[in-house]
Amino acid sequence: MGCAASVYQVGKKKKKKGIIPEVSIFVPSMRVPAQCDLQRTLKGLIPKDLADKLTFIRNQILLIAQDTDVSAIDELQKALEEYLSLLVGLTRKEFGIQELTGFKWKNLEDGQEETSVANSWFELLSVLHMMAMLTLVEANMKLIPKDIAMTERAVSGDCMRDTVDLLLKASGYLDFCVQDVLVHLPPDIKNKLPKDLHQGILEATSNQALAQGTEIQLGLALESQNATLSVKRRLACEAVSYYAQTLCFLSGDNNFHGTAKKHLLFIKWKYLEAKAAAYYYHGIIIDKGTEPSCHVSAVCCFLAAEELLTESKKASLSFCLAEPVTRTPPAWGVMKHLNKKVPETAAKKSQMYGYLLDQEKDLRVLPDLPEFQLSLKPEDYTLPEADSTWDIPGQSLKEHLKDGEETD
Structure with a gap:
């Protein structure tokens, strides 16, 4: 099973081979x-009950990740959050165990290749x-109906709003990774990280979530009588600005193969759609002017939008x-309207x-799109408090372990 099929099947019932997954949120x-x-x-490094608990929950995550039940995403997120509260303790400098044990992960695209x-x-x-990736999968599921054979697509306002919330949450996880986690990794480890954990890719994916959230907000505005032109x-x-930034982040890595290449193609496609929408609405506003130059510029915008849609x-x-x-x-929402x-x-x-x-050939110049301060920001995220199992009052970890050995 290919990466896309594997990724988009997480949290879903197993489907027949040959079903090509549908993608709204990449x-x-x-x-x-x-x-x-x-x-x-971890034996001898942390208390046995703590090591047992860490191992149990990590194995639970591993098993749930292979599950095919529709509730798998919720279960995974809960298990991951519980695991985080235990994991936070391992990162504490005072315990001196940050680099004493190896952790293995694998990418579904690579199959058996482990890091x-x-x-x-x-x-x-x-x-x-x-x-973050599970949250993006959940966001994609919000926009895909159970009957994917439907030729007409309608997404409710509630689903769109829920999807925006999920996208902001995913962006928040990734932004935290960049701002607060990568800084703790030494350069030699950063250089060995798998591609999908590189800073540029994390920033690109975080920005992509904001771009798609803004795109969905435009869809909500289209349905609102109160939203002005x-x-x-x-x-x-x-x-357009969000997608342009995402392209910039992705361009920092020249190794575009497999999913990385597909990611770049997705952003290029969505960037063209966003630009078509921007020129269309910009043209409508310009056309409200009374000068001939306004009408000429508006036509240039409409023709550009048409060409961008084709591309x-x-x-x-x-x-x-x-x-x-x-x-x-x-096509649904904004793109159905624009098409x-x-x-x-x-x-x-x-x-x-x-x-x-x-008559006014000199005026046949495509105007620049206006620039605005970007509205959407990643949702704030903070790590959970360390699990109470790490609380060893009045003792250092080494002293606690020594006491444990004496009582065994």
Whole structure:
């Protein structure tokens, strides 16, 4: 089973082979724990009951990750959160055990290829990354109906709002990884990290979540009678900025193969869609002016939007056909609206102002899109408090272990 199928099957019932997964929210990768003997490696380093608890919950995560029940994502997230509270203790400097045991993880794309790093901050990074990816999978599931054979697609406002919340949460996990976890890893370990844990990829995925959240907000604005054209243009332009930043983060890594290549193709496709929307709404606002230059600029915007939409459809096909093969959902929300309105408006306005285009050839310049301060931010995330098992009042960890040996 390919990576996309593996990633998007997490938390779902096992489906027949040959079913191509549908992607609305792109999940770059899914890394899961691999078997490692924590009890043996932690023996004598931390109290036995603590080592047993860490091992039990980590093994539980490993087993649930292989589950196919629809409730698997919720179970995984709960187990990961419980594991985090135990794991936080291993990162404490005063205990001096940050680099004394190895942790193994594997990427579903690579199959059996494992990464082993003897650093508790690596384990923390991997857990938070998995939580972020599971949240993106959950967001994707919100937008995909149970009957994926439906030719018409409608997503409720509640589903869209829930999806935005999930995207902000995923972005928050990844932002925390960049700002508060990577800084604790020494350079030699950072250089050995798997590609999906590189800073640029983490930043790109965090930004992608914000971009897709903004795109969905535009869909909500489209359905709202209170949302003005200015609001719609602003959201469309913000989405362009987010996707442009994401492309910038991704361009820092030249190794585009497999899922990395597919990730880049996805962002290029969504960037073109966002830009088409931005030029469409920008054109409508400019066209409200009374000067001939306003109408000429508006037509330039509409024609650009039409061309960008055409290019986006080609980009969508390239994304779908890139390994691992995926499907995109039928157009809904903003894109369903734009697929109809952009060609109509471009044709109508070109005909209406054709004489101006001929007369004012010097004005036939595509205007720049306005820039706005970006609204969406990653959701704030803080690590949980260390599990009470780590509380050893009045003793150092070594003293506690010594006492434990004497009573055995």
